[in-house]
Amino acid sequence: MQNKNQPAVVLTIAGADSLSGGGLQADLATFNELKLYGLATVTSIAAVQPDNLKITPLPATLVQDQLQSQQAAFQLRGVKIGLLPTVEQVELVATWIKQLPEKIPVVVDPVLVFKEAQTDAAVGLRDAYLRELFPLATIITPNLTEAMQLTGQALVNEQTVARAGQALLQTGTQSVVIKGGHRLAGPMAKDYLLTQDGNQWLTSPKLTSNNNNGAGCTFSAAILSYLVQGNSLETAVAQAKTFVQHAIEAGLTINEQQGNVWQGANREYSS
Ligand SMILES: Nc1ncnc2c1ncn2[C@@H]1O[C@H](COP(=O)(O)OP(=O)(O)O)[C@@H](O)[C@H]1O
Numbered sequence: 001m002q003n004k005n006q007p008a009v010v011l012t013i014a015g016a017d018s019l020s021g022g023g024l025q026a027d028l029a030t031f032n033e034l035k036l037y038g039l040a041t042v043t044s045i046a047a048v049q050p051d052n053l054k055i056t057p058l059p060a061t062l063v064q065d066q067l068q069s070q071q072a073a074f075q076l077r078g079v080k081i082g083l084l085p086t087v088e089q090v091e092l093v094a095t096w097i098k099q100l101p102e103k104i105p106v107v108v109d110p111v112l113v114f115k116e117a118q119t120d121a122a123v124g125l126r127d128a129y130l131r132e133l134f135p136l137a138t139i140i141t142p143n144l145t146e147a148m149q150l151t152g153q154a155l156v157n158e159q160t161v162a163r164a165g166q167a168l169l170q171t172g173t174q175s176v177v178i179k180g181g182h183r184l185a186g187p188m189a190k191d192y193l194l195t196q197d198g199n200q201w202l203t204s205p206k207l208t209s210n211n212n213n214g215a216g217c218t219f220s221a222a223i224l225s226y227l228v229q230g231n232s233l234e235t236a237v238a239q240a241k242t243f244v245q246h247a248i249e250a251g252l253t254i255n256e257q258q259g260n261v262w263q264g265a266n267r268e269y270s271s
């Protein structure tokens with residue numbers, strides 16, 4: 001039994017990152033900083049290698065077992081969906097979301113593209129996200145390259161990103177934020193938020209730091225956290241952008257090419 005002094009419980013369904021930059025490690029760190037109790041269903045293990053990311057999926061039955069155990073033990077207040085490496089896992093997670101007894105925020109981060117390696121998601125996986133998960137989402141959070149792969153459009157400026165947002169909204173998700181981040185040209189890191197009620201660009205100065213592994217995971221986990229705390233979608237996304245900006249600024253260098261975000265940087269700013 002949870003009383004009102006205990007933290008709300010949220011779940012991430014995600015992969016484990018061997019360097020803890022992204023994946024469930026970033027999600028749990030974010031939930032913790034934002035005073036939520038985080039659970040994780042592990043879908044896969046991502047081992048970061050010098051020029052590759054080796055992703056090993058776990059069997060779907062094991063994913064199902066974890067979800068059942070978590071739902072039996074806790075009242076879940078929100079769910080974030082990260083890396084699901086197989087169509088079978090996407091279908092299973094969609095079925096599980098549909099049977100949840102209450103309507104809770106569901107943030108879907110379609111992890112199809114990684115900073116650590118050049119990848120092109122399998123068409124079947126892309127289609128499964130579009131068909132199965134997006135219609136169940138409160139918000140979807142593709143990065144620029146993922147939005148290109150999901151829409152088949154070249155996204156090079158504000159107009160094309162806005163058009164892609166409209167196309168993604170047609171999938172049935174309640175809202176979409178396309179992360180221009182470091183990939184969209186210009187001095188600002190711009191993200192485009194589109195809801196049923198309107199749209200806006202969220203901007204922050206583009207940091208030159210390479211310590212942004214985990215930025216996307218942290219951003220989407222922070223959106224979920226702020227939604228669970230009762231904020232509007234617009235407020236949740238704006239606050240998440242500030243949270244991730246601080247996390248990149250204070251990131252941890254691994255080598256000249258890459259480093260991880262650090263969610264703990266936000267302690268300095270919280271009251
Ligand atoms: N260099 C940067 N400077 C400032 N913000 C950034 C930078 N890179 C990414 N971001 C922000 O971090 C969040 C995650 O974006 P991104 O790194 O593109 O996602 P992903 O990790 O999915 O590729 C977005 O809010 C984006 O604008």
Ligand SMILES: Cc1ncc(COP(=O)(O)O)c(C=O)c1O
Nearest residue numbers: 015017022023046214215216217
């Ligand atoms: C398991 C897993 N999920 C997601 C990601 C994506 O991380 P990012 O937030 O940098 O997009 C990674 C990156 O290494 C990962 O290993």
